[in-house]
Amino acid sequence: MVTPIKALRKNRLKTMLIFISMVVSICAIFLISAIANGVVTMYSTMLKTDGDIIVTQKGISDTFFSDINRSLGLKIEKIENVKKVNTLILGASPVNNLPIVGIYGVSKNRFENYRLIRGKYPDLHEVMVGEKINNILQTPKTVTISKKEFKVSGVYKSDIGFEDGGVVIGLEDASSIFHKSASLFLVTLDDINKQDISAQINALDDGIEAKTTDEFIDNYNQFKIIKISSDVISFLAFLMGILGIVSMMSMVVNDRKVEFGIMRSLGFSSRAIIIKLITETLIVAILAYLCAIALSYLILDAIGHMEKFQGYINGDITPSLAISVFFISIIMATLGSLLPAIWASRVDPMSLILQGGAR
Amino acid sequence: MRLKAEHIEHFYAQEHILHDINLEIESSCITAIVGESGSGKTTLLAILSSLLRASSGSVHYDDISLEAIKNIDEFRKKNIGFVFQFHYLIDYLNIEENITLNALDATKSSALLKALGIEHLASRYSDEVSGGERQRAAIARALINDPTFVFADEPTGNLDTKNAIGVFELFKEFKKTGFVVATHDKKIIDYADTIIEMEDGFVKNIYTQ
Numbered sequence: 001m002v003t004p005i006k007a008l009r010k011n012r013l014k015t016m017l018i019f020i021s022m023v024v025s026i027c028a029i030f031l032i033s034a035i036a037n038g039v040v041t042m043y044s045t046m047l048k049t050d051g052d053i054i055v056t057q058k059g060i061s062d063t064f065f066s067d068i069n070r071s072l073g074l075k076i077e078k079i080e081n082v083k084k085v086n087t088l089i090l091g092a093s094p095v096n097n098l099p100i101v102g103i104y105g106v107s108k109n110r111f112e113n114y115r116l117i118r119g120k121y122p123d124l125h126e127v128m129v130g131e132k133i134n135n136i137l138q139t140p141k142t143v144t145i146s147k148k149e150f151k152v153s154g155v156y157k158s159d160i161g162f163e164d165g166g167v168v169i170g171l172e173d174a175s176s177i178f179h180k181s182a183s184l185f186l187v188t189l190d191d192i193n194k195q196d197i198s199a200q201i202n203a204l205d206d207g208i209e210a211k212t213t214d215e216f217i218d219n220y221n222q223f224k225i226i227k228i229s230s231d232v233i234s235f236l237a238f239l240m241g242i243l244g245i246v247s248m249m250s251m252v253v254n255d256r257k258v259e260f261g262i263m264r265s266l267g268f269s270s271r272a273i274i275i276k277l278i279t280e281t282l283i284v285a286i287l288a289y290l291c292a293i294a295l296s297y298l299i300l301d302a303i304g305h306m307e308k309f310q311g312y313i314n315g316d317i318t319p320s321l322a323i324s325v326f327f328i329s330i331i332m333a334t335l336g337s338l339l340p341a342i343w344a345s346r347v348d349p350m351s352l353i354l355q356g357g358a359r
Numbered sequence: 360m361r362l363k364a365e366h367i368e369h370f371y372a373q374e375h376i377l378h379d380i381n382l383e384i385e386s387s388c389i390t391a392i393v394g395e396s397g398s399g400k401t402t403l404l405a406i407l408s409s410l411l412r413a414s415s416g417s418v419h420y421d422d423i424s425l426e427a428i429k430n431i432d433e434f435r436k437k438n439i440g441f442v443f444q445f446h447y448l449i450d451y452l453n454i455e456e457n458i459t460l461n462a463l464d465a466t467k468s469s470a471l472l473k474a475l476g477i478e479h480l481a482s483r484y485s486d487e488v489s490g491g492e493r494q495r496a497a498i499a500r501a502l503i504n505d506p507t508f509v510f511a512d513e514p515t516g517n518l519d520t521k522n523a524i525g526v527f528e529l530f531k532e533f534k535k536t537g538f539v540v541a542t543h544d545k546k547i548i549d550y551a552d553t554i555i556e557m558e559d560g561f562v563k564n565i566y567t568q
Contacts, residue, residue, distance in 0.1 A: 266461040267435040267437070268461055
């Protein structure tokens with residue numbers, strides 16, 4: 001272990017360049033994946049709160065486009081073992097000078113899900129605002145949504161970034177803003193078979209689709225798009241990392257040709273030289289990983305505190321993400337150093353003799 | 360151990376470098392390959408030492424043909440040492456680490472350093488010692504695994520007379536090891552047991568003293 005560290009210290013500049021290239025790549029993978037994770041987690045947590053079953057318009061790709069008849073909620077409530085039905089209208093609109101803010105039209109029985117820190121729950125033509133947006137708008141007395149003015153009745157706090165940076169409004173007002181009866185129902189059940197109740201709900205109307213919350217989250221198109229996009233960008237960052245390592249390691253091998261020639265003449269096998277170079281890169285990769293994870297936490301924390309993001313971007317580095325990225329870093333280092341290492345292992349010791357000038 | 364080369368021919372691009380070389384070298388003695396630049400002595404040294412494969416002909420260590428050895432790296436590690444014109448010590452390793460880089464038994468390094476008179480330099484780096492001391496360290500690295508043969512290519516090429524003589528005297532001290540030295544340096548004649556004279560890729564003369 002001492003020898004690889006000495007070799008890395010000797011080639012400080014190039015080691016540092018490899019390190020930076022890896023930190024940037026690993027950090028990019030962390031940030032992209034963490035932000036995508038954060039979006040999915042925030043939205044799914046929001047849906048999972050008090051929801052065993054989600055009912056939306058049939059075949060829609062996004063809950064924002066869902067339009068169902070609010071009166072169906074009453075029929076669903078009457079199904080045996082249904083404990084509670086929350087009705088939601090989800091939308092987004094400019095609020096005062098903010099270009100886009102999440103608007104949550106909710107039935108009164110869902111108000112209690114929002115932890116009030118000031119004021120009261122909204123009545124007609126009133127809204128309550130999340131703490132984040134309240135701070136950004138500097139504790140407004142009224143807000144304008146779609147050219148209509150609403151009195152701010154209270155301020156709530158939510159751990160979900162989308163909600164903390166959003167506005168909650170009664171169903172009647174939301175309906176008039178977004179011109180729809182309802183976006184979705186969140187159905188809470190007594191402890192019972194969810195599939196059975198879903199089937200009963202689906203039988204009520206051809207135009208609706210009831211799924212268990214987990215089923216909905218697993219199959220939600222928007223989540224799939226976010227996940228695929230983040231995977232594609234992460235893969236590109238991974239490739240950039242590999243290319244960075246390959247180019248720098250090629251320079252390192254060129255600089256150290258004599259060393260590898262000596263090693264070959266002393267009886268080091270090609271495999272031993274490949275392992276030596278990969279070990280050196282792996283040491284850099286582990287250090288780069290540690291640095292990247294710390295940097296990612298700092299960046300995500302800074303983004304979380306940036307007012308212009310309204311709390312909508314909440315990176316979430318889960319233990320499983322941290323472990324996956326660790327292995328990705330190891331694979332990146334191994335693949336990136338493999339080609340230069342093979343090249344190094346093939347350095348002809350004869351070149352040392354010829355360099356001596358004789359023949 | 361006896362090193363035997365039979366009908367060695369070697370071509371480099373279109374050039375015929377070595378012509379029908381036949382020779383035998385005993386271990387435990389110093390063999391000098393001498394000749395002008397371009398006479399083929401270094402190419403012959405490389406072929407004898409397994410670094411280069413001849414275009415035709417064979418090299419045997421006792422009865423074992425180099426071609427038949429499956430793990431040439433392991434064979435080289437156990438049986439062959441190298442000393443080059445430039446010391447080629449690895450600059451980020453100290454003298455002792457250089458010597459034990461591929462040692463079968465690293466504990467031998469202290470005795471070897473002492474025998475070569477550089478035990479006080481064990482923890483120094485190559486840029487902290489003189490040219491002669493570097494070459495001694497390179498010789499120690501070649502000797503660490505008690506090889507049967509040490510091949511040296513112009514080992515005194517970068518040394519002054521005093522240090523050059525010191526290197527040849529060192530070779531004389533390690534009686535168990537055979538040294539095969541390709542050199543221009545006429546001083547080798549006083550130390551070599553066998554002298555192989557090369558000219559234009561041919562062995563002109565072999566004489567033993």
